[in-house]
Amino acid sequence: MTHPHPELGLPPSLAPGALRVVALGGLGEVGRNMAVLEYDGKLLVIDCGVLFPEDHQPGVDLILPDFSHIADRLDDVVAVVLTHGHEDHIGAVPYLLRLRPDIPLVGSQLTLAFIEAKLKEHRITPYTLGVREGQVEQLGPFRCEFVAVNHSIPDALAVAVTTGAGTVLHTGDFKMDQLPLDGRITDLRAFARLGEQGVDLLMIDSTNAEVPGFTVSEREISPVLDRVFAGADRRLIVASFASHVHRVQQVLNAAHDHGRRVALVGRSMVRNMGVARDLGYLDVPDGVLVDLKAVGDLPDDQVVLMCTGSQGEPMAALSRMANNDHQVRINEGDTVVLASSLIPGNENAVFRVINGLTRLGAHVVHQGNARVHVSGHASAGELLYCYNVIRPRNVMPVHGETRHLVANRDIAMLTGIPRERVVHAEDGVVVDLKDGLAEVVGAVPCGYVYVDGSSVGEITDADLKDRRILGEEGFISIIVVVDSETGKVVAGPEIHARGFAEGDAVFEGILPQIEAALAESAGQGSADTYQLQQVVRRVVGRWVGGKLRRRPMIIPVVVSA
Template sequence: MRVIALGGLGEIGRNMTVFEFGGKLLIVDCGVLFPEEHQPGVDVILPDFTSIRDRLNDVVALVLTHGHEDHIGGVPYLLRERRDIPVVGSKLTLAFIKAKLKEHGISPRVVQVQEGSQQKFGPFDTEFFAVNHSIPDGLAVAIKTSAGTALHTGDFKMDQFPLDGRITDLAGFARLGKEGVDLFLTDSTNAEVPGFTISEEDLAPAIDTVFRTSKKRIIVSSFASHVHRIQQVMDAAHRHGRKVAFVGRSMVRNMGIARELGYLTIPRGILIDFKAAQKMPDAKVVLICTGSQGEPMAALARIANREHEIEVGDGDTVLLASSLIPGNESAIYRLINALTKLGANVVHKGNAKVHVSGHASAGELAYCYNVVKPRNVMPVHGEFRHLIANGDIAIKTGVEANRVIIGEDGSVVDLQNGKAVITGKVSAGFVFVDGQTVGGATEESLEDRRRLGEEGLITVLAIVDPDTGKLAEDPEFFVRGFVHEPDNFSAAIQAVEKALSTLPRKHTVAQVESLIEATVERWMQRTYRRKPVITAIVVDA
């Protein structure tokens, strides 16, 4: 059995793993990665489908472990390439993905499963296990072939007092371990965190304190899929006599789905629409919105930038009820500062116990290794430090060091005769979604955007004699975003004149433009130690 990691190794996001056996493919998860500040203009980042694109007809199913964007966000883009791939998942996960796909005009072929379900997809026998996470209905999946058995945990933790009473199925893990697990793919996100992740119920006192002490509006920001946290906020609002309104399309959509399916219990009469909330006394209102990661287009960022009809002021409380995703630190702290400057009291993970992770800490991982007793381990879902820390835990529990696979995106792992080894690598680069364009933006175009933002733009308009290649008159320099002294391009004009004297007798306009651009760029670097984007426009005299 071959395992191909197309995302989620060395990063928090883009989770996608392909299992190959008997000429058929089974995919587990297809998520997105959210862009960082050095990727301007990018909406989301997809896994690279290149290595499987000409084999999409061999895909027997796409299994989704749970409904978070870093596991399902890429599904619409995969199904654009083959729409009838069976999409497998739990009830809530499928409800979320069907709503997302509807926006893309896709009606998926779905297969609903639950813990304890067993399904056959081509040559793959699968079995599903309940796992506890920060979203309901999470599943781990065992994948069985005659070459061996792999167990993929998805995202999980071992909360013994979960809000929905649904604990991780360690008994099932143990039973599978006795049967024999040849490859254990485990969530690595909290592998560096000692001990055990605290329970969701431990947050109740801190959330209750926020409601008890807040004198005006409470604005709660959370992931649009974090049903457990929203349930806690709903319960607190009910206890303290406040009405609740959802703000933002994804929040309204997902909570509506969760309520309809019975995963979110809303006390009678507590939920109102946003317009009604605006007319109520501040002390009686809770607004729940997206944007806890500082996403520029999300509701909370627009509130902080005074670009939203919600105006935050003195006495308002903003509760950031989500984790801090690695890479988002600057955006989140900038958001906190902006809201604080407006007069809000911002309560977040750094100053109150208002969030717990949805991922297993080191103690839980060790517990699982001792229960499953896998022959080979492949840490997944984490940056490299997380993967290595997870691998070290496996070794401490008795897994042989040469059977711990620390891969990266694109790694090809073959499981044969009970031994897993990295045997190759496939393309697994970033695929950028930029507006309606998929894959059009490249690292080179992002570098141009960064230069435009940091260094500015200079357009050189030059009138050139086509016969001699000489300037008919001094070129004009049009400058945007670059600070300079007036009339200080005379030396640059001399450099251009000198460069044009080297042109061959037969030359094209494109050659002249390239030569001017390169010359002005070198002059800018020598003179200003700057690299603005240079564009030359040549007109025949």
């Protein structure tokens, strides 16, 4: 992984009395959030999430943080603090617990319920500690105070971590919705109190740092959904994140008001909303929720399907509906609502789903043509408020791509924080807090770890490059049999090509060149099959590049007889 300090080597040993912060994900990307705090020989992990793959990572299911930095120190980990229950903050926990199953997980009630349900599928029973806002827990040498923050999921928490080196306030994902659906606002009084006591390092959400003003309240979605429901005369399909309890609540309320029934579609949606309902975070009006199997017996104008796939994920329910590969078939006149914002990198996948749905006759409502989603992250105006309320000694923007981190850095400087006290770090960069000053001291290896089916970490960037070549340039295999003593061709060459518009006949022109090159090589005394394979690869590669303007994967097979 690259970072803004390519000149950095490995960090020195942590000085006595200093606190070390290493982000293993989430800085320079939106996803796989994970920060490791080290003090007095012990480690505290804040969040452990996944990143979803992009088009240039074919076949990859998930991308994990790189645990290699702490792999030989897992016994020093006192706990994993989870700020909230979104996948980009909890999704990698099962893979960390595979390495040490008894690491304590600390979080709010809903967050722990979500991760426990996920871990059950991995057959892991975790040790958990539930906390609430205002609660203080001593986790090894780390004194952790938890603060209520508002986000697009209930029960989100910030955490203030105090050690002998000072206090680090990690906001997690947050915004300052003054009229949240659950009445639970970001506790600015606690932020102010912590600021008065002294915050030595503020690690603050950067996702919306480029967006001016204030993030719109969740309540503004309800009237828009109401208009969409009122204007739909056939089925409604609403796609959202499987953990977006507030959005599902709004859909349930709108369905109740318009005499519709709601069926949940997608395993993660059914699981998470079942958990939220059982814990009292989701209020389901009587008779509104029905099983998907019962939907076929209802008139179209009484049906709402609440599903996953708002980010165009290939295997999610909505994507499969758009491809006519799901038990739910999109019909002419259906209304589909994508009730989420675009995560950077997902644009092509989402527009592909929108086009597929439109082609099937659906009317698609999305953020581009209606306010059917508001962000869960603080915009620039809210960040300014936080800086002015907290007055931190040092700032480290977190959670965002490079442009978000830089925008957040600039906001911090506007409030009077000196440039040298605003740390611009990306994944793997090591930051030490010592004597009240946070500074970059080195970097650790921090690559992508790919989950591909049942394999974890076995797929490399070279493998992905091969997959991209196969998908974009095609594949050629050449089989030739040579005499083991003379090296002369006794059978073949036989060429098979896939992924080419041209028929196999076009490759006949290369056969004499292959034979001539092999004969020349044999004449020079080279009969080693590996060397002959390289000869074939070079000849075919030059010919295909010049003749067809392609750079396919070339697999030569030379058999000695």
